[in-house]
Amino acid sequence: MQSSSIRRVEPLLIDKYLFVEIETDDGLVGLGEAGAWAHIEATTAAIEKFGHYLIGKDADHITRHWDTLHRFGSYDGTVIMAAISAIDIALWDLKGKRLQQPVFSLLGGPMREKVRVYGQARGNSADDLIQSCLALRDAGYTAIGHINPFLDEAGKPFCSSFARAMEEATSLVFAIRRAVGLDVDLCIDVHRRLNPAQAIAFGYAIRDAHPLFYEDPIRPDSIDAMTRVQANVPVPVATGERVYSLDDFRQLCMSRAASYLRPCMGLCGGFTGAMRVAALAQAFDITIIPHNTFSPVATMASLHLCVALPNLLICEYPTSLYLDGVSSTELVGRDLVTSVPRLDAGYAPVPIGPGLGVGLSEKARSHCPKRNIDIAMRRHVDGSNVEH
Numbered sequence: 001m002q003s004s005s006i007r008r009v010e011p012l013l014i015d016k017y018l019f020v021e022i023e024t025d026d027g028l029v030g031l032g033e034a035g036a037w038a039h040i041e042a043t044t045a046a047i048e049k050f051g052h053y054l055i056g057k058d059a060d061h062i063t064r065h066w067d068t069l070h071r072f073g074s075y076d077g078t079v080i081m082a083a084i085s086a087i088d089i090a091l092w093d094l095k096g097k098r099l100q101q102p103v104f105s106l107l108g109g110p111m112r113e114k115v116r117v118y119g120q121a122r123g124n125s126a127d128d129l130i131q132s133c134l135a136l137r138d139a140g141y142t143a144i145g146h147i148n149p150f151l152d153e154a155g156k157p158f159c160s161s162f163a164r165a166m167e168e169a170t171s172l173v174f175a176i177r178r179a180v181g182l183d184v185d186l187c188i189d190v191h192r193r194l195n196p197a198q199a200i201a202f203g204y205a206i207r208d209a210h211p212l213f214y215e216d217p218i219r220p221d222s223i224d225a226m227t228r229v230q231a232n233v234p235v236p237v238a239t240g241e242r243v244y245s246l247d248d249f250r251q252l253c254m255s256r257a258a259s260y261l262r263p264c265m266g267l268c269g270g271f272t273g274a275m276r277v278a279a280l281a282q283a284f285d286i287t288i289i290p291h292n293t294f295s296p297v298a299t300m301a302s303l304h305l306c307v308a309l310p311n312l313l314i315c316e317y318p319t320s321l322y323l324d325g326v327s328s329t330e331l332v333g334r335d336l337v338t339s340v341p342r343l344d345a346g347y348a349p350v351p352i353g354p355g356l357g358v359g360l361s362e363k364a365r366s367h368c369p370k371r372n373i374d375i376a377m378r379r380h381v382d383g384s385n386v387e388h
Helices: 037-054 062-074 078-099 126-138 162-180 196-205 223-231 246-254 270-283 296-308 362-367
Strands: 006-014 017-024 029-033 114-120 143-147 185-189 213-215 237-239 347-349
Touching: 006 037, 006 362, 017 037, 017 078, 029 078, 029 296, 037 062, 037 078, 062 078, 062 270, 078 270, 114 296, 126 143, 126 162, 143 162, 162 185, 162 196, 196 223, 223 237, 223 246, 246 270, 270 296
Parallel strands: 114 143, 143 185, 185 213, 213 237
Antiparallel strands: 006 017, 017 029, 114 347
């Protein structure tokens, strides 16, 4: 089949998400999404610049375009990689549509018949978080993530007393375990709030709750520090959502800094980058848990990836909206797209339709203007910064 030339590359700022549409001269349109959520304005500018290069190029030369955009100028970073990721996802969507095949078929075909997912719990109080977990369990989820035992209340100072913070967070983890029972896996996500010593202490404290994984207990800036944490806790550490370099993932693997890797489709290079990360991880017998806190477009991209991966553990399914305090049992942002998966007993079906199998809705295009993401930081009681 004859390939097509790219004639339009358009970034779309809709609500708090950044999409890109790439149109070819035969009228087909591919859709992608960027993952540098806090810097979507800068990523928009990068997509616009990359668009000047892409116009007139063959849409099927996906790897060549990825390599060119990544190596040009000898600089990358989260903004650049988020732009490359969105473009890569859109080009794979285009190719699937042109060949009338779902993207996972182009990645080697299905490894599984359905994808296990975990919903995201939220709570500004212990009771709120427990009720959010119970609602997800009752809705059929067999795994619950985004469980932050240090809570999500933005205005509350953090860690006035080490003993109290550890005791309250540990007690909450076990209260959730008692509430949901043993047939639901718990995915603990500390959101990088602890230092290595605290992270090690907390990892030991929650081991008998049997968490599926312990995500980002510390900031991911030091692989050596993450290695120290994983080597000294009896629970599996998961990290990687803010990592965009294949070499950094390699160092995580070689250092045994994590039991599970969490590449973000919208940051590590789209399908092209994520498949490379997954192959690297497989060589170290490390399992993948794709990170996804974005729109249903990114969710569908993650599901296509998950269907094709041999070394998948579970897929993140956004039922909460981090910046707005939204907590539900259904996929957030579902009104922005033309279709969403129908879950069954905690599993998503294999995506159908050519490409990603999803498009933007008329509401997304006409009634969801860009919303700003303001700069803010949580504070310790002494006024110093702590991660959100």
